[in-house]
Amino acid sequence: MMKKFIIFGIMCLLVSSCLCISQKNSNDDLLKYSKTLKTEINGVSVEIPLRCTINDAMKTKLVNTSDKEIKEYYLTKPIVYLEYNLSLPQKEGGVSIMDLIGKLIWLNNFYPHKMIIPINVSENVTAKVILNNKEGYATFTPSEIEMIKNSNKTMIIKVIKTSNNATITKINNTFVIEGNSLHALDMAESRFIVAICNN
Numbered sequence: 001m002m003k004k005f006i007i008f009g010i011m012c013l014l015v016s017s018c019l020c021i022s023q024k025n026s027n028d029d030l031l032k033y034s035k036t037l038k039t040e041i042n043g044v045s046v047e048i049p050l051r052c053t054i055n056d057a058m059k060t061k062l063v064n065t066s067d068k069e070i071k072e073y074y075l076t077k078p079i080v081y082l083e084y085n086l087s088l089p090q091k092e093g094g095v096s097i098m099d100l101i102g103k104l105i106w107l108n109n110f111y112p113h114k115m116i117i118p119i120n121v122s123e124n125v126t127a128k129v130i131l132n133n134k135e136g137y138a139t140f141t142p143s144e145i146e147m148i149k150n151s152n153k154t155m156i157i158k159v160i161k162t163s164n165n166a167t168i169t170k171i172n173n174t175f176v177i178e179g180n181s182l183h184a185l186d187m188a189e190s191r192f193i194v195a196i197c198n199n
Contacts, residue, residue, distance in 0.1 A: 039197050041110045048197060050190040051099055052183065057190035065170035070195040073175070077155035080104065080113045081148055083174075084159040086121065093161045096185035100159060100177070103193055108133060116140075116148060149173075157192075161185065168192060 033055050037048040050057060074080075082101060088094040101117060108115060108130055115130040125140045140148070149156055156174040166187035169176045177192055179185035 037194055037197060039199060041107075041197065044110070046197075048103065048193060050193065051096060051186035052190050054190075054194065056183075056187050057194055060166040060168060060188045060191035062191075063167060063169040065168060065175065067195040067198070069170065070168070070175060070192065071198075073155050073173075074196045075111060077153060077173075078113060079116070079148065079151065079154040081116045081154055081156045082118065082159075083156055084118075085161065086118065088161060091182060093159075093179065093182050093185040096179075096182065096189045097159050099186075100157075100189045100192070104157075105130060107196070159185070159189070166191070168195075 033053050035050050035053055037050055037054060039046060039048070082104070084097045085094075088097065090098075104115065112133065113130075115128075117128040117130075118125050119128055119137075120126040124142070125145050127138060127140060129136050129138045148154055152173070154173060157177065158174055159177045161180065162178045163180050164178050164184075166179045166184040167176075168188055168191060169178070175192070177185070177188045179188050
């Protein structure tokens with residue numbers, strides 16, 4: 001009788017542990033289909049809204065880089081320079097660019113950088129400059145921009161619409177976020193945010 005009792009107890013333990021594993025996998029699967037990244041930054045729990053599901057974002061192709069390298073670059077380079085098509089229509093990807101800029105400005109509260117965001121490019125470049133979480137505007141000559149971009153202290157984030165699917169490619173100190181549609185750019189931009197924010 002005691003033997004049957006022990007066997008029954010062991011069976012109950014096995015079944016309950018299987019149910020726990022199944023429940024955990026189920027929760028992980030649900031998170032993948034969420035448009036909210038739940039993470040911790042500097043000990044603070046945050047929820048970051050994404051422009052596509054985490055599952056879709058993770059389908060972005062990484063070329064010559066990895067999530068780990070994207071995060072390390074972001075955390076170790078004190079200057080972030082954004083490069084993008086200022087005239088790209090919202091429906092073709094402009095909204096993805098604006099979303100990325102907004103998120104990077106917000107993340108600057110946790111990971112302070114000197115950020116340079118061009119807002120007008122003619123002979124010179126007029127840019128929004130964020131320094132010590134204070135925003136201002138400055139005008140740079142082409143040679144000054146080249147010095148900033150070629151510095152080993154700078155991470156360039158370039159967002160472009162191309163004929164490729166959602167892709168992030170590293171070329172020297174530049175991370176090119178690209179896609180052939182609004183959705184593809186949303187995927188690539190979201191993957192970039194997941195890479196720099198995930199633990």
